Amino acid sequence: MAMAKLRCPKPELRFSVCLLLLLLLLLPQLSLLSSTYTAPDKYFINCGSDSNVTAGGGRIFVGDEKPGSLALSTGKSSSVNDASSSSAASPLLYQTARIFTTPSSYDLEIDQNGTYMVRLHFYPFSSRKNLFDAQFSVSASRFPLLSNFSVRNTSTSPVIKEFLLPNISAGKFRIYFTPQEPPLAFVNAIEVFVAPDDFIPDSATHVTASGGNSKLGGLLSHAFHPVHRINVGGEILTADNDTLWRNWVPDDEYLFSSEAAKNSRRSDPPNYQDGRADKYDAPDLVYNTAKEMNTSSDRDYDFFNITWRFGVDKNARHLVRVHFCDIISKSVNDTQFNLYVYSNFSKVIDPYEEIGHLAAPFYYDLVVESDNSGIMNISVGPRNGTHVQTAFLNGLEIMELIQESGSVPDENESSKNYLLVIVGSVVGGVALLISLAVVFLLCFKYRKAKPVEVSDWLAIPLFGGMRSPGESRERTATVSRSPVCNLNLGLKLSFADIQYATNNFDMKLLIGEGGFGKVYKGTLRSGIKVAVKRSQPGHGQGFPEFQTEITVLSKIRHRHLVSLIGYCDERSEMILVYEFMERGTLRDHLYGSNRDNEKSTVSFELSWIRRLEICIGAAKGLHYLHSSSDICIIHRDVKSTNILLDFHFVAKVSDFGISRLGPLDQTHVSTVVKGTFGYLDPEYFRCLQLTKKSDVFSFGVVLLEVLCARRPISNLLPAEEINLAEWGLSWHKKGELEKIIDPLLVGKINPNSLRMFGGIVEKCLREYGVDRPSMHDVLWDLEYALQLQQTARNREPHEDSTPDPSWVLPVPAFAHLPSESISISNDEIPMAGFSDSSHPSASEVFSLIKIDEAR
Numbered sequence: 001m002a003m004a005k006l007r008c009p010k011p012e013l014r015f016s017v018c019l020l021l022l023l024l025l026l027l028p029q030l031s032l033l034s035s036t037y038t039a040p041d042k043y044f045i046n047c048g049s050d051s052n053v054t055a056g057g058g059r060i061f062v063g064d065e066k067p068g069s070l071a072l073s074t075g076k077s078s079s080v081n082d083a084s085s086s087s088a089a090s091p092l093l094y095q096t097a098r099i100f101t102t103p104s105s106y107d108l109e110i111d112q113n114g115t116y117m118v119r120l121h122f123y124p125f126s127s128r129k130n131l132f133d134a135q136f137s138v139s140a141s142r143f144p145l146l147s148n149f150s151v152r153n154t155s156t157s158p159v160i161k162e163f164l165l166p167n168i169s170a171g172k173f174r175i176y177f178t179p180q181e182p183p184l185a186f187v188n189a190i191e192v193f194v195a196p197d198d199f200i201p202d203s204a205t206h207v208t209a210s211g212g213n214s215k216l217g218g219l220l221s222h223a224f225h226p227v228h229r230i231n232v233g234g235e236i237l238t239a240d241n242d243t244l245w246r247n248w249v250p251d252d253e254y255l256f257s258s259e260a261a262k263n264s265r266r267s268d269p270p271n272y273q274d275g276r277a278d279k280y281d282a283p284d285l286v287y288n289t290a291k292e293m294n295t296s297s298d299r300d301y302d303f304f305n306i307t308w309r310f311g312v313d314k315n316a317r318h319l320v321r322v323h324f325c326d327i328i329s330k331s332v333n334d335t336q337f338n339l340y341v342y343s344n345f346s347k348v349i350d351p352y353e354e355i356g357h358l359a360a361p362f363y364y365d366l367v368v369e370s371d372n373s374g375i376m377n378i379s380v381g382p383r384n385g386t387h388v389q390t391a392f393l394n395g396l397e398i399m400e401l402i403q404e405s406g407s408v409p410d411e412n413e414s415s416k417n418y419l420l421v422i423v424g425s426v427v428g429g430v431a432l433l434i435s436l437a438v439v440f441l442l443c444f445k446y447r448k449a450k451p452v453e454v455s456d457w458l459a460i461p462l463f464g465g466m467r468s469p470g471e472s473r474e475r476t477a478t479v480s481r482s483p484v485c486n487l488n489l490g491l492k493l494s495f496a497d498i499q500y501a502t503n504n505f506d507m508k509l510l511i512g513e514g515g516f517g518k519v520y521k522g523t524l525r526s527g528i529k530v531a532v533k534r535s536q537p538g539h540g541q542g543f544p545e546f547q548t549e550i551t552v553l554s555k556i557r558h559r560h561l562v563s564l565i566g567y568c569d570e571r572s573e574m575i576l577v578y579e580f581m582e583r584g585t586l587r588d589h590l591y592g593s594n595r596d597n598e599k600s601t602v603s604f605e606l607s608w609i610r611r612l613e614i615c616i617g618a619a620k621g622l623h624y625l626h627s628s629s630d631i632c633i634i635h636r637d638v639k640s641t642n643i644l645l646d647f648h649f650v651a652k653v654s655d656f657g658i659s660r661l662g663p664l665d666q667t668h669v670s671t672v673v674k675g676t677f678g679y680l681d682p683e684y685f686r687c688l689q690l691t692k693k694s695d696v697f698s699f700g701v702v703l704l705e706v707l708c709a710r711r712p713i714s715n716l717l718p719a720e721e722i723n724l725a726e727w728g729l730s731w732h733k734k735g736e737l738e739k740i741i742d743p744l745l746v747g748k749i750n751p752n753s754l755r756m757f758g759g760i761v762e763k764c765l766r767e768y769g770v771d772r773p774s775m776h777d778v779l780w781d782l783e784y785a786l787q788l789q790q791t792a793r794n795r796e797p798h799e800d801s802t803p804d805p806s807w808v809l810p811v812p813a814f815a816h817l818p819s820e821s822i823s824i825s826n827d828e829i830p831m832a833g834f835s836d837s838s839h840p841s842a843s844e845v846f847s848l849i850k851i852d853e854a855r
């Protein structure tokens with residue numbers, strides 16, 4: 001049993017912060033350095049693996065878990081392995097995958113302008129996550145590559161999706177994965193490499209169902225998704241046989257009338273001509289095979305065509321590339337024929353005039369608008385009056401055009417902002433030393449920095465309307481103003497995107513408001529629902545603080561913390577975009593607007609078990625803040641309006657951005673009382689000293705709220721009842737806590753569970769911080785209380801009245817395990833842990849142990 005310790009290294013924290021900054025600085029460096037692993041700009045990534053795999057065509061797919069091989073910039077991801085017995089049979093490349101549960105991206109550093117080929121490999125093997133269920137979107141460089149993509153019905157073989165992205169500038173290239181419902185995305189392998197110059201033309205003949213001979217320009221502002229790639233008259237070609245590792249399939253199944261055509265083949269290499277098609281446009285094996293007219297057919301071959309029919313998206317625009325190489329004719333100028341697309345467009349193909357040599361490859365590009373039949377017809381047929389009545393075709397590619405979409409963060413911004421990295425990439429190793437020096441200088445400065453009062457504007461609750469008058473608006477945070485924090489994390493959104501998302505800040509979408517700005521519900525162009533926090537114009541918060549907050553927030557990913565999805569700092573706006581939490585605040589469900597709706601519907605009712613699960617979720621979030629990596633974050637404003645619920649009632653803690661970053665700094669004494677009245681740690685009142693235990697106290701008040709479904713402070717009540725914490729404690733002391741619980745819960749809580757819960761509350765609300773448990777202990781005990789309730793429900797009922805304690809789970813007796821010594825390790829490690837795996841989590845296991853302990 002892993003018992004990893006997750007504790008804050010208290011005295012060394014500042015040093016740790018320095019280390020963290022250093023790491024942040026070095027990460028992009030490392031990915032830069034590693035980009036030399038093959039030819040520059042060629043990326044072959046074996047996702048979710050730490051080993052290299054050689055795949056077809058001599059590509060070495062490098063494991064993405066090798067340190068520094070590349071950075072997943074944001075989001076939570078983990079790796080999975082093929083767990084099935086048949087896994088040994090599948091290629092190594094498809095035995096691992098990386099999975100994402102929050103919007104995430106791969107960051108690649110490219111150093112050459114040009115057209116890039118991007119290939120994504122998906123192979124849904126059986127693992128602890130059901131990859132067949134995954135539904136997600138992928139985008140890159142402003143192009144939505146895949147929307148609502150799922151491999152559900154294409155189970156048996158790997159799905160490879162290819163894209164051509166023209167006109168990509170050197171710099172950071174990001175591929176974004178956005179999980180949908182269920183929140184799961186995966187990828188087995190990624191290829192990104194630069195294609196030959198002028199691989200995609202900027203203009204081509206425009207063809208519609210009614211014909212067409214005009215040119216259409218501006219192609220380079222699109223991306224291209226090959227949907228058909230046909231080796232006409234030939235065999236299957238795989239990455240092994242192709243110069244750019246493409247797959248080509250034979251044409252036979254697309255042929256409308258198979259007797260109309262026959263295969264022809266040549267064995268000598270094609271006669272490539274300078275300036276025309278080369279082996280990268282299509283390999284020899286494509287140009288050396290063709291379909292030609294079956295002249296032995298007894299049909300009147302003067303008057304028939306060879307026609308292929310391809311399924312395409314209706315009413316979409318496609319780039320159709322037709323490859324020719326005259327391997328048919330005996331002598332030059334023998335053959336002329338027509339190419340048809342649908343019925344109205346025809347083009348004369350005259351290899352002699354076109355290229356002047358036999359067996360010389362060339363191709364034409366056409367932009368074809370598909371009609372609403374979902375079929376694209378392509379034919380070749382002889383022309384009246386030519387010497388030899390024939391027609392042929394060697395290869396064909398149909399690529400769907402993808403429009404640019406504004407909602408993808410612009411990766412080019414990052415390189416502009418991030419001067420140090422540019423320096424780093426130019427002078428390589430020397431820059432490393434410089435960076436080191438810079439970091440240590442900054443750290444030195446940081447050491448001396450005074451705590452600054454910042455970031456009040458971040459304190460707008462995501463939900464829950466105005467602050468109550470008693471609530472303090474003052475906050476502090478100790479932040480470094482150093483430019484090191486000024487990282488662009490690829491979360492940047494344009495102001496136009498925000499306007500689009502919020503319907504230009506439509507008041508109808510307003511879901512919360514405070515002294516510092518407004519919160520809107522919004523929908524990004526990608527369809528993701530978000531909460532948009534906009535600081536009040538003129539509120540005058542500093543940009544450095546804003547950037548610092550973003551840096552911190554974007555590093556924090558946890559299932560039980562509300563994630564930052566993006567931000568906008570255009571036009572002096574300071575806007576943060578968070579994931580949208582469907583069910584709003586916990587408070588609203590306890591005694592707010594949502595409660596009445598829920599009373600009537602059992603499925604939405606906040607049962608005791610659901611409430612415990614919510615408390616456990618919130619406790620996990622807080623525990624993570626208190627113990628994650630090297631930063632300890634004290635939330636400082638734990639309350640029921642800062643605990644949000646998603647559609648499935650999963651609790652997530654919000655508003656930790658204003659939290660105090662940093663050490664349990666005994667010297668830091670702030671001058672203003674922070675937090676929210678009713679939740680405030682009395683010790684903090686006295687000493688004005690912040691500790692993690694202040695959060696524990698506030699959480700204790702939240703627990704009481706959950707139990708009693710009333711406000712922490714209620715001035716309308718008799719004096720002894722005004723303060724929930726005091727009132728609840730007094731009833732707990734009397735052992736009659738059940739007398740003040742939410743009427744909806746009466747008779748539904750197992751007495752043992754309630755007693756356990758009361759005990760947790762009492763411990764959390766202790767006068768002195770040192771006497772209070774850590775969040776981890778609280779979490780543990782809550783899991784135990786849940787276990788008691790669940791066991792009770794399974795066993796039904798009255799266990800409390802019987803002397804026989806046999807209702808507890810029959811687990812082997814453990815010696816007393818003091819909870820202080822054990823830390824949980826289920827989903828607390830960002831990027832590595834995966835929270836809702838089907839393994840029993842460590843805390844579940846511990847719950848079992850604790851049951852015995854409680855006997």
Ligand SMILES: *[C@@H]1O[C@H](CO)[C@@H](O)[C@H](O)[C@H]1NC(C)=O
Binds near residue numbers: 037038052060062
């Ligand atoms: C994986 O491939 C990279 C690049 O080709 C190479 O630098 C590295 O040493 C390889 N690692 C292993 C374990 O083979």
Ligand SMILES: *[C@@H]1O[C@H](CO)[C@@H](O)[C@H](O)[C@H]1NC(C)=O
Binds near residue numbers: 111112113169170
């Ligand atoms: C890429 O193109 C930009 C202009 O679009 C140019 O400034 C830059 O030098 C080019 N970079 C390379 C590596 O060619």
Ligand SMILES: *[C@@H]1O[C@H](CO)[C@@H](O)[C@H](O)[C@H]1NC(C)=O
Binds near residue numbers: 147148527
């Ligand atoms: C993706 O799915 C969501 C809901 O599942 C739907 O609203 C949206 O229109 C879909 N988008 C596309 C491009 O199909």
Ligand SMILES: *[C@@H]1O[C@H](CO)[C@@H](O)[C@H](O)[C@H]1NC(C)=O
Binds near residue numbers: 152153
């Ligand atoms: C996938 O298969 C299921 C049944 O197996 C079917 O109901 C569903 O429509 C299919 N989806 C697609 C996108 O083909």
Ligand SMILES: *[C@@H]1O[C@H](CO)[C@@H](O)[C@H](O)[C@H]1NC(C)=O
Binds near residue numbers: 211343
């Ligand atoms: C072909 O073009 C003519 C006019 O140019 C039009 O009337 C006819 O409908 C077109 N055929 C198809 C299949 O679109």
Ligand SMILES: *[C@@H]1O[C@H](CO)[C@@H](O)[C@H](O)[C@H]1NC(C)=O
Binds near residue numbers: 169220
């Ligand atoms: C290529 O992209 C740049 C911006 O990155 C744009 O200014 C230019 O017009 C594009 N070129 C073409 C041919 O679309």
Ligand SMILES: *[C@@H]1O[C@H](CO)[C@@H](O)[C@H](O)[C@H]1NC(C)=O
Binds near residue numbers: 235236237238241285
């Ligand atoms: C393609 O490559 C594979 C592996 O090298 C080879 O076995 C196969 O014969 C090749 N196909 C053709 C058509 O040459």
Ligand SMILES: *[C@@H]1O[C@H](CO)[C@@H](O)[C@H](O)[C@H]1NC(C)=O
Binds near residue numbers: 259263
């Ligand atoms: C060519 O046409 C003849 C006569 O219709 C037919 O017997 C033969 O099978 C066809 N050849 C092919 C390759 O389909």
Ligand SMILES: *[C@@H]1O[C@H](CO)[C@@H](O)[C@H](O)[C@H]1NC(C)=O
Binds near residue numbers: 305340342344379381
């Ligand atoms: C070949 O197909 C085109 C388009 O369908 C049609 O216009 C033409 O008449 C056909 N030619 C023959 C000889 O059938």
Ligand SMILES: *[C@@H]1O[C@H](CO)[C@@H](O)[C@H](O)[C@H]1NC(C)=O
Binds near residue numbers: 336386
């Ligand atoms: C090629 O053939 C066309 C007619 O099909 C004829 O007009 C032309 O003169 C020929 N050119 C040569 C060089 O033979």
Ligand SMILES: *[C@@H]1O[C@H](CO)[C@@H](O)[C@H](O)[C@H]1NC(C)=O
Binds near residue numbers: 376
């Ligand atoms: C495609 O071609 C076939 C055969 O020529 C014809 O029957 C069919 O109607 C055509 N479909 C379209 C959409 O043009």
Ligand SMILES: *[C@@H]1O[C@H](CO)[C@@H](O)[C@H](O)[C@H]1NC(C)=O
Binds near residue numbers: 385
């Ligand atoms: C082919 O040309 C001959 C004369 O050269 C003409 O009589 C015949 O109708 C033409 N056929 C077609 C399908 O155009």
